[in-house]
Amino acid sequence: MQQESAWSDERITQLRALWTEGLSTAEIGRRLGISKNAVVGKAHRLHLPARPSPIRNPPAFRPAQRRPMSPPPQPHVMRAPEPQAVVAKPEPAKVIARINYKGPTCQWPIGHPGQPGFHFCGDPAAPGRPYCSTHAARAYVGGKAPASGSKDEQAA
Numbered sequence: 090m091q092q093e094s095a096w097s098d099e100r101i102t103q104l105r106a107l108w109t110e111g112l113s114t115a116e117i118g119r120r121l122g123i124s125k126n127a128v129v130g131k132a133h134r135l136h137l138p139a140r141p142s143p144i145r146n147p148p149a150f151r152p153a154q155r156r157p158m159s160p161p162p163q164p165h166v167m168r169a170p171e172p173q174a175v176v177a178k179p180e181p182a183k184v185i186a187r188i189n190y191k192g193p194t195c196q197w198p199i200g201h202p203g204q205p206g207f208h209f210c211g212d213p214a215a216p217g218r219p220y221c222s223t224h225a226a227r228a229y230v231g232g233k234a235p236a237s238g239s240k241d242e243q244a245a
């Protein structure tokens with residue numbers, strides 16, 4: 090047969106290589122220029138080992154699909170400690186004084202804070218002082234800060 094005589098050592102080597110490579114018999118035959126049946130017959134006679142998957146397609150080029158298996162690194166988040174709520178309870182008298190302060194007038198409290206009659210002195214304040222000269226003298230000279238509206242405290 091013409092095909093049998095065509096099996097040179099070189100072609101047999103190619104057959105073995107392609108066979109080992111896992112190509113289908115049709116593909117091997119196409120590359121060697123012979124029929125598929127010729128490839129099967131020759132391989133049988135050469136006692137080539139049976140391939141795991143005879144109907145396997147020739148190994149095509151498969152691009153390596155590199156998928157990052159590791160999850161993306163999570164940003165290291167530093168949770169700032171919650172600031173402690175410092176509840177400042179302003180004294181009502183100070184709030185009222187601050188609200189009512191409109192200018193250089195004496196802020197000496199007269200009366201009791203929070204009560205209807207409570208008010209400030211209202212006289213022109215001394216320069217650099219929140220009180221009038223009279224009340225400033227009480228506040229600073231006497232060393233006694235105006236407390237709870239001692240209305241007409243006797244000056245020393």
Ligand SMILES: [Zn+2]
Pocket residue numbers: 195196197210211212220221222223224
């Ligand atoms: Zn005053």
